[in-house]
Amino acid sequence: MHFTLYSRSYCHLCQDMLDALMRLQTPQQPITVDVIDVDDDPALVARFDELVPVLFADLDQPELCHYFLDEAKVRELLAAC
Helix, strand or coil, X not given: CEEEEEECCCCXXXXXXXXXXXXXXXXXXXXXXXEEEXXXXXXXXXXXXXXXXXXXXXXXXXXXXXXXXCHHHHHHHHHHC
């Protein structure tokens, strides 16, 4: 399963979310994550700014969670795959 995490380089919550997400990975269900630093793009700063970290599974769908990993929601999504 692939995720996109909008993040900041100096954000401990961002690292916490990434670590929590990766702990849900299993050999049968690997997880990949694109980590995108919002500060590299003014449009992303305008969109996410103080919401980071923000996690998406599908960029065409609403966010899965922000600030903290919603483990139940992510597990539900992983179970549906």
